[in-house]
Amino acid sequence: MDEALNPAPSEGTESLLQRLIDPALKEEHLHQAINAGEGDRRNCTPDDPQNAPGSRDYFMRMRTLRQVLRKELGWRRYDLNGLPLVINPDKTRAIGVVQGDSATGNPQRHPKTRKPVGEIKQLLVAQNLEQPQTVLFEVPGAPAAETKLSDEQLAHLQTWFLLTYRSSRKDTVTVRSELSRAIDVDGEGRANLWKPRIYLATLSFEGVIPHIEGTDDGPDEFEVEVGDL
Secondary structure, eight states, rough: OGGSOOOOOTTTHHHHIIIIOTTTTTHHHHHHHHHHHHHHTTOOOOOOTTTTTHHHHHHHHHHHHHHHHHHHHHHEEETTTTTTEEEESSSSSSEEEEBBOOTTTTTSSOOSSOOOOOOOHHHHHHHHTOOEEEEEOOOOOOOTTOOOOOOHHHTTTTTEEEEEEEEETTTTTEEEEEEEEEEETTTTTOOEEEEEEEEEEOEEEEEEOOGGGOOOOSOOOOOOOEEEE
């Protein structure tokens, strides 16, 4: 793994974001996505499906992350076989969103993704560890894509995830988060080891009524065709 990605013990959040991801990336850019997701979650009603709050949160987080980074930093939308990402102008860094467990944001423990990750995410995790095993095939003409990657660029893409954990207690909702690179997947298919990890400030919101407390973080991933080298 690239030693330049190892953060110094005293390095702050903004410095890490700008050194490891993008020279102009700020914590507030990521917080805008989390705030937007939480806000859209609260538009649900009792007539919505039970997983609607979490799904709306997930969709809005991804939409806002793309909108903010496209407008502020010149990043581009990119879909990899149905996995939504946003990619920097140099095509070396990608960011997606995923929900973690209670260890999210805790430097003493490595979080796991709340659900098993799909095949595409597992392949991206392997690339994060600089052990690319396969060639990934893009969906032709994906409508959300703004950029194209060659097979070589795709094989060297480093993928980071805005990892969040949401909890509710009494009249307060708390969201802990980090921007981190997964480098391993456990036997259950959950990403469970992350390096580097960039911890973000915890966000707090007013509590909500039970019918919008859903925890689903979006639809299941699609099965895709993957070829060998």
